[in-house]
Amino acid sequence: MPLLEVQDLRTSFLTRGTVFRAVDGVSFSLERGETLGLVGESGSGKSVTCTSLLRLLPSPPARIEGTHARFDGTDLLRATDAEMRAIRGKRISMIFQDPMTSLNPYLRISEQLIEPLLIHEKISRKDALDRALAMMEAVGINDAANRLHSYPHEFSGGMRQRVMIAMALITKPELLIADEPTTALDVTVQAQILELIKKLQRELGMAVIFISHDLGVVAGLCDRVMVMYAGRIVETARVTDLFREPRHPYTRALQRSIPALQPKGGELYTLPGLPPDLSKPLPGCAFAERCEFAAPACRTGPAPVLAPCAPDHAHACIRAQAGEI
């Protein structure tokens, strides 16, 4: 049984009488210990997919629907608040993008680190502090014993992100959701943090959902990748297959626009137009308006569904499925 199985997740926001379909029928599953990358542009629904699963979105304006989202047998979409509280921060943890704003500036690091332990486990304050110290050392903070009682402002960006990781992992979660954890950091610090996540994942055997817009980061870290566009999954594959043989025109376009994969100085491929307005109905394929291969059939009917094209490789392009492109 997979650790997490999501079926037809739909999240919409109701604002000023308009319905924005941020996540529009997302289904996937995740095995224990697996690393799943979630890539796409801003506004493609990557973060909302994950915050919906953890039920972190205020409702209203958010409305979360779906067939089910089973985490080890519990349906996250229908669990009671008490059940959610027992899972959130204990069995599923999340690291947020911006380490500058996700720590409480008024509380010492030590207080913030032991908070999940005191809530979720029967543990004394002293034992909790010992665990916090061990965790600070595990994430590579020098002189951890002295720095444990510092305030967040005394730490640099990379150190704060380490504290965020320590906080997320201190309860030994089965699933870690990392939402662009290195986007705000320098490349040298990013390399340290990515190595750290890999090492801790091996040691704890946890599954990771890694949200990123950087295909380079995803290439090095993930086993499997899902590409999102306008709230829908357009392609999913093992990471090697996705980079070697991208099938969906959107994935291909993304690859052709990365400078690292193109000859120096050449014209980069650019997508015409803008992502679609999610408050308007999107007949057919959401990408059709910007797609160089779009045919009339792409713009009508229901959204194309993911269909397998090779083992562990599926995409939602009807023309590629028909072998036309």
Place this chain on the structure above:
Amino acid sequence: MSAPILELRNVQTHFPVERGILFKKQTGTVKAVDGVSLSLARGEVLGLVGESGCGKSTLARTIMGLLPATGGTVWLEGKNLTAAAAIGEARRSLQMVFQDPFASLNPRMTVADTLAEPLRVHKLRPAADIPARVAELAALVGIPARNLGKYPHEFSGGQRQRIAIARALALEPRVIVADEPVSALDVSIQAQILNLLARLVRDLGLSLIFIAHDLSVVKHLSDRVAVMYLGRIVELGTATDVIERPQHPYTRALVSAVPRPDPVGERTRQRIVLAGDPPSPLNPPSGCPFHPRCSFATEACKSTVPTLAPFAGREVSCIRIAQI
């Protein structure tokens, strides 16, 4: 090569650190830029890379005259910009594009107003000719003329960056300093702006100082690259040399840290992971500023301040470069 259009000689930008409210006392100096010498040829794109806090943006602002240089000189076409008298006139030839297109445009001005303002201030053309020039500028960066009456909030990030570039081009500058112009943008939008910058450099004969932390972006666009660490340049050479065959230990680590979109290569590659954070410019290490994080450092590195010297077709600032 003809005379450089822009030349920096030993530029320093130091900030005093003060204590106390009434009786201020200087307790230290942050050497944000500490002796940078560079030249920029006509039509050249010079990439400037380094970690946050290394002084890239301070250097850009010093070149622009937005921050006063505390030492050294900046020459633009033979005029000394650091001498106060020259600035007003010369600034027309030197324009800047900022990182965040959401913050660098005035939300209360329409696109047409934003593009017309520099033309009015510098009285370069009669008022009657301004609308035509504004339309021309918008066309140059691909903003449709029908959108000129709109306000910045009606545009996406990529379009706003186009407007900011058009504004920088309004006074027909010779040199543009672009401080992380694509960092805030998505990959597909980033590609559009990079193509636009490359086309403008080619078609208008501009020189460009391009600051970014994404090395693949810098390599794509730049002719030469300067790598900064703690206010100094540690390596300077052609983009291909510096990024494909880095020599300075810091450049090697920086290049090695960049994740590549290649799943097979990423899993087998040996990566140099630097320990720790960059040191504080308030209290820089003695000798070579990189020595505490450098795996090749010796006792001599702690006391000798290295200077840029030619090595392997570029300039490198490392006393041990011949041995490592």
